[in-house]
Amino acid sequence: MINRYFKDNWNKILKFNSNIEIIENPELLNEFVRIPLTPIQIDAFLLYKLTELIYPKFINAQQNIADIILSDYDIDNLVLESYLYETKIAGIHKKAIHLQNDVISIKKNDLDDIENLFTKIQDSIIKENGIKIMSIRIFKKRAIDLMNSHCENLKKYSFNEFMSNLLDLAQKCIEKGLIILYPEPDIMRFMKELFSIFHDIKISRIYNLFNNLCPSYKHAIYFNANDVSFTCQIEKEENINKVEFIRQVLSPKEDLDESWLPQIKEENNLESIISMDLNTVISFLSEIFEQKVPIETNQMELLLQKFLFGLRSFDTHWKMFPRPKIYNTLIRYLLRLIGFNINLRKLSHWNIPEYAINLLNSNIGLNSHISLLLTNNRNNDFQITLLLHFLNGSLVKITNANNTRAFNKNFDTKEIHSSLFETMDHLDFTVKVDVELIKEIEKCILNMHEVSIFKLYKILKMAKNPKYLDVYPNSPAFKLFKSKSSLSLLKLLLPIIIDRHEF
Amino acid sequence: MSQLEKDIVNVAIAKRDNPLNTYNEILTNLGGIGKFVSENDKIFIKVNINSPEGFPVNTSFALIKSMIKSCKKAGASNIFLGSYSSKGVKIRNIDNLLEINESINPLGAQLLFLDEDSEFELLDILQNCDKFFVVNQVNVDPLFDYTLSMMNSFDINNLNFNDPMKQNLENDFYKKNFVSKLLNLFEKRKPDLILNDLYYLMEGAGPYIYSDSKLIKTDLMVGGNDAVAVDFITLKLLDNDPLENPLIISARERNIGTTDLNNINIIGVDLETSIIHINYCKKNLEEIKIHNCDIKTGSTCSGCYHMAYHLLNTVKTYMTKDLKYIAGQSFLIGKNPPEPEIKKNVILFGNCAINSTKNYGFNTLITSKESIPLLDKIKSIFNRKKPNKIQITKKRKNKQVLQIPGCPPTFNSSIKLISDYHGKQQVPNLLLYRNLMETYTLTDIKKVKKEGV
Numbered sequence: 001m002i003n004r005y006f007k008d009n010w011n012k013i014l015k016f017n018s019n020i021e022i023i024e025n026p027e028l029l030n031e032f033v034r035i036p037l038t039p040i041q042i043d044a045f046l047l048y049k050l051t052e053l054i055y056p057k058f059i060n061a062q063q064n065i066a067d068i069i070l071s072d073y074d075i076d077n078l079v080l081e082s083y084l085y086e087t088k089i090a091g092i093h094k095k096a097i098h099l100q101n102d103v104i105s106i107k108k109n110d111l112d113d114i115e116n117l118f119t120k121i122q123d124s125i126i127k128e129n130g131i132k133i134m135s136i137r138i139f140k141k142r143a144i145d146l147m148n149s150h151c152e153n154l155k156k157y158s159f160n161e162f163m164s165n166l167l168d169l170a171q172k173c174i175e176k177g178l179i180i181l182y183p184e185p186d187i188m189r190f191m192k193e194l195f196s197i198f199h200d201i202k203i204s205r206i207y208n209l210f211n212n213l214c215p216s217y218k219h220a221i222y223f224n225a226n227d228v229s230f231t232c233q234i235e236k237e238e239n240i241n242k243v244e245f246i247r248q249v250l251s252p253k254e255d256l257d258e259s260w261l262p263q264i265k266e267e268n269n270l271e272s273i274i275s276m277d278l279n280t281v282i283s284f285l286s287e288i289f290e291q292k293v294p295i296e297t298n299q300m301e302l303l304l305q306k307f308l309f310g311l312r313s314f315d316t317h318w319k320m321f322p323r324p325k326i327y328n329t330l331i332r333y334l335l336r337l338i339g340f341n342i343n344l345r346k347l348s349h350w351n352i353p354e355y356a357i358n359l360l361n362s363n364i365g366l367n368s369h370i371s372l373l374l375t376n377n378r379n380n381d382f383q384i385t386l387l388l389h390f391l392n393g394s395l396v397k398i399t400n401a402n403n404t405r406a407f408n409k410n411f412d413t414k415e416i417h418s419s420l421f422e423t424m425d426h427l428d429f430t431v432k433v434d435v436e437l438i439k440e441i442e443k444c445i446l447n448m449h450e451v452s453i454f455k456l457y458k459i460l461k462m463a464k465n466p467k468y469l470d471v472y473p474n475s476p477a478f479k480l481f482k483s484k485s486s487l488s489l490l491k492l493l494l495p496i497i498i499d500r501h502e503f
Numbered sequence: 504m505s506q507l508e509k510d511i512v513n514v515a516i517a518k519r520d521n522p523l524n525t526y527n528e529i530l531t532n533l534g535g536i537g538k539f540v541s542e543n544d545k546i547f548i549k550v551n552i553n554s555p556e557g558f559p560v561n562t563s564f565a566l567i568k569s570m571i572k573s574c575k576k577a578g579a580s581n582i583f584l585g586s587y588s589s590k591g592v593k594i595r596n597i598d599n600l601l602e603i604n605e606s607i608n609p610l611g612a613q614l615l616f617l618d619e620d621s622e623f624e625l626l627d628i629l630q631n632c633d634k635f636f637v638v639n640q641v642n643v644d645p646l647f648d649y650t651l652s653m654m655n656s657f658d659i660n661n662l663n664f665n666d667p668m669k670q671n672l673e674n675d676f677y678k679k680n681f682v683s684k685l686l687n688l689f690e691k692r693k694p695d696l697i698l699n700d701l702y703y704l705m706e707g708a709g710p711y712i713y714s715d716s717k718l719i720k721t722d723l724m725v726g727g728n729d730a731v732a733v734d735f736i737t738l739k740l741l742d743n744d745p746l747e748n749p750l751i752i753s754a755r756e757r758n759i760g761t762t763d764l765n766n767i768n769i770i771g772v773d774l775e776t777s778i779i780h781i782n783y784c785k786k787n788l789e790e791i792k793i794h795n796c797d798i799k800t801g802s803t804c805s806g807c808y809h810m811a812y813h814l815l816n817t818v819k820t821y822m823t824k825d826l827k828y829i830a831g832q833s834f835l836i837g838k839n840p841p842e843p844e845i846k847k848n849v850i851l852f853g854n855c856a857i858n859s860t861k862n863y864g865f866n867t868l869i870t871s872k873e874s875i876p877l878l879d880k881i882k883s884i885f886n887r888k889k890p891n892k893i894q895i896t897k898k899r900k901n902k903q904v905l906q907i908p909g910c911p912p913t914f915n916s917s918i919k920l921i922s923d924y925h926g927k928q929q930v931p932n933l934l935l936y937r938n939l940m941e942t943y944t945l946t947d948i949k950k951v952k953k954e955g956v
Contacts, residue, residue: 351824355932358714358820359939365557366718367703392718414605421606425523426565428557473602476555479942492938495931496824 001069001081001144003151009034016044018094027249037147037169039154039162046247048092049228053278055091057286059185062134063087066125067096068104072141078106080141086131103128111138111180118182136182143178159241160211164204171195171203186289193293199399201386209374209384211241213439217446220270222248222261225278231264261321272449276318284310294394297361301353308349315345324449335453339491342453346499355496361393363475368428371401371420375411376435377467382407383435413472430472437468453490460486512761514727514736516772522702522724523569529698529726530573532770539696539728540577540634547632548574548612549655549694551640552586555600555943556712559705562586562640564606566700570638571612582612585628590711590813591915594618596943629692637694637730641701641737642710645784645812646678646805648743650710651734652697653685653750677806677911682753689730689759697733699725701740706782713816721779723772731760732767739764742778788812788836793819795826796834797844803837806911807853811836814852814917817936825930835860847903850921854910866904871896915944 012033020026031044065085070078082099103124110117118136125133139147150169154162173179174188175195181188195203220233233244248264265273284306291299310317314327325331326344335342364370368390374383385407389397401407406419417430440459444451463469464482471478484492515532519525530536540546548570550562558564567584574582584607588594594616598604604614617625629635639652647654701723708715723740727733731754738745745751745762755762785791788811789798798815815834818826826832832848838855846865851857860866873892875883883890905924907917918940922933 348824351827351932354714354823355821358712361716362556362712362820365560366705366712366716367558367563414602418605418609421568422609425568426563428564473605474600476600476939476942479600480939483942484938492931492935495928496935499824500828500928 003148005154006036006147006151010036013044013047014093014095017048017092020045020048037150037166039157039159040243040245042245043230043247046228046230046245049225051091052089053225053228054282057282058187058289059091059181060135060183061090063090064131064133064135065093066099066104066121066133066136068106068121068136068138069144070106070138070140074108076107077101078108079104084125084129084131084133097129099125099128114180114182136180138180138182140178142176143173146172146178159243160208160239163211163241164208167204167207168202171198186286190289190291190293197293197396197398199397201398201400205384210438210442211236212239213435213442214446215439215443218269218271219446220264220268220273222264222273222275223278223281224275231268231273233268233270261319265321271447272320272322274318274320280310280317294391294396297357297393300394301357304353305349308347308352312345312347312349320449322449325452331452340453341494341498341500343498348497348499351499352497357393359477363477364390364428366390366392369424369426370428371417371430373401373407373413373416373430373432374435374438375432377411378436380409380411413466413470417472429475432470432472434468437462457486457490460489510761510766511768512727512729512732512766513768513770514725514729514732515770516736516740516774516777517724517726518722518772518777520722522563522566522700525702525722525724526566526569526698526700528771529724533696533726533728536573536577539636540574540579542578543580544574544578544633545581545583545631546574546579546634546636547583547585547628548636548638550584550586550638551650551655552594552597552603552614553589554592554711555597559640559642559703559718560711562638563700563703564603566638566698567607568610570636570698571607571610574636575611579634583615583628583632584612585615585617585625587618591913592943600943626688626691629688634696635692635694636696636698638698639700640710641699641741642705643707643781643784644710645786646809647748647750648783649738649741651737651748651750652694652699652730653689653734653754677804677809678749682749685750686753686757686759689754690757693760694730695728697727697730699733699737701725701737704781708784708816711813711816714820715785715816717782719781723777723779729760731762735760735762735764736767736769736774739774740777740779742780784812788815791815791819793826794823795829795831797832798834798836799840799843801835801837801840801855801859803853804855804910807837807855810911810914810917811852813914817914817918818921821936822930822933824932825925828929829925846901848925849901849904850924851904851906852917853912854908857906857908866901867898868901869896869898915940 013036016029016031016033023029026048027045029045032041033044033047034040035042035047064087067083067085068079069081071080079101082101082104084097084099085093086095086097087093104121106117110120121136122133125131146169150165153165157165170191174191214236216237218233218235218237220231222231223229229248231246231248233242233246235242235244248260261273261275264270287306288303291303295303314320314324326342332343370388370390372386372388374385375381376383385401385403387397387399387401388395389399401420403420403423406416406423410416410419411432413430413432416432417427420430421427437459440462444455444459464486474482481489513533515529517525517528517532519528533539548567550567552561554560571582584603586594588597594614598614598616607614615628617628637652637655639655640650642650644650644654701721703718704721705712705716706719707713707717725733725737725740727736731751734748735745735751738748738751746755751762754760761767788800788803788808791798791812793815796815796818800811803811811834829848831845832850833843833845834850834852835843835856836852838859840856840860842863843849843865846868849865851860871894874895875890875892879890905920907920909916918933918937922930922937925933927934
């Protein structure tokens, strides 16, 4: 029932996990496995450590778990297969115990009360195997089929094809309830709510769009956690993406030493390398997953504040090599002399989110429908046309804007807006963004070490050109943005973005 | 038809899954649009276009669009839309930004710039149109609790107080004049169809969008042909006693409209089971909690209260960083407000506050220090005695006081004065807000002659 390619790799992981306690120095084993459902090869010990760290935070912190595969047809007992994993450490699966078909019996109606069903399964397993499970994973046969076909193609997929397929698989399984986890982890609920915002849009389409716009790059993020450190190397060359996880054999003390970064950069021929603490990243992500989607504005403010605080904590919470030019004291001093205070260490993390959200709310309103058009001026083409619905400052719905008449090679924002306004019940603004502008922004983010005020100035100047960014009708904020020169705009915005004092 | 039947007015309440279905149900309950629009009618629709902010500060354009379409379908020849703005923004400037005319012209409607006309010109428009409709967005309001349909017909900024003698607390002309002018207008031309849109309603702070504002979904709309009755039922729906509302009280006194529930025939959703509870605006200005700000109020006229409410909420919403930089300021509002706790950055809002605090302690700064007069110092050298120190007290005028004159002061001038007083280094957030404000307040207004009604 389960794809061989997946099963072999899974058994290899189980074998490694069960051996880890009996081997003296498991970290010295040079064994590689694939991350399940991906073609990415990873050091088995690193995967063990990452699972130990991540699984309890994101999925479930309790021991012992049962996997149940259910039939898609309404039969007396829906259970096709069931497995029991005794996990002394949450998430570390060692041995799969195949349960007899009569141990668990599930009828279609049982799925309506999952809490009761869980208790029933828990009691049955205690009775049969003497093990108390603390969570269950229910896979409908359709989910297994989808996973199998995904795994079958893994060998021939390029990285991008694999990513698109994985995103489609996740979206389909979660949206259609093909996978049920009980107790439901926050990440699962978060994804479910997130996918419901994306209505009829495939997430993979958005991933592909932004990925295709990215320039070639080769960067790495060096993560250090309690007793493991590794580098995640991301690369894109001529539209081929690559992700690699390399376990660094360094002592934790050395991990924090900045002198390692140039060495790793040189060895792997990287453009830049960032070092950060994995626990901080995990705790930030788990805070995001705890949120109810659509995220309320006050919660969004808090998350943005934390993100910006992280961004401003350069040299304390994260390091980068080569050091970003924007942090160069001499450059900053010279810019200060001509009136631009651009010290990112004093980024106003506490002010920006609240102020920006208040301005956004007053400009677009508390219930607004905005059509977002992503154009490609070079090909005279629309890359993507979306309708965004904001309510109380939160994005609550994204749908496809399928209006062939309005988008018929017509790039005039006003005309498009008028055509859409005629046919739609509610439309407040039409925003047109060209891919060239997005490319510039992506380039700026990916080459952060090279970002300077001149690059920001260039992006601002580009954004002021209606060919690259246009909004119809004008909101006061957009009118101000257009009417001010890029330099005076920077002078107006920098005192808001950067603090004068440390608070 | 008996006299009793004549006195009964119909008010429709609808509750549906989306605003347009709710609007259609209101029309159906009232007998269809054909009952209100005849062939070749010239229709004037009064809407809320208050400032170039989004919904719900302005009436929902989806609703306006639907109403224009249904009027056209029923045979209307000309449809005109009109509104007064607020915060000193001209409708023409709002139109320049939001391109309202560009959107509604293809539908066969035109936006008029009522704020460029006199009150008489409005009357002229109203009396010359065949039908007068009001589409009103209901939000919380500091002065009248809610923005009711009756308020929609007049511009609160048009109240001019040229006679300083009239500006006193006892008479409180601001609110009274507003109510009286509104009802005068109503007596001359009553609207034929009134729609109170509370499908989405702003609570907490309003009717503009502030940090404390929140949009709630009630799924409800109220409509009818008697504005007083429609507002009466709307207030009832919002769990507010209509007979405590100054507009309803005045209408009742002047016998305008129906203010007796027994004479109102409710069609559609049941009133009692549909009542909703809303978070009102903060009634007491001192309750508006602003970081590093001390708010002191004395006896405040409704005009100053109204403007101060908006100013304080703007400060709270758009001065987050500035308030940290300023590190302390006091707003004194109304007649005889209490003395501020700190003497720096004292903002006197309105003529009452300026005039009644002339003798307050914060106006003068007293500095004292111990010093030895020069003669005593010289003497002490010869006497070899320790000279006596004397206490020298100096009084000087406190320069950290900002006066915002007017009764009430205008919103735009208040923002300018505060931003100039603190200087751009101190208030970067307010500076950006001021720049944004200037995008729609500084445009040259060329009065264009209207056509049509």
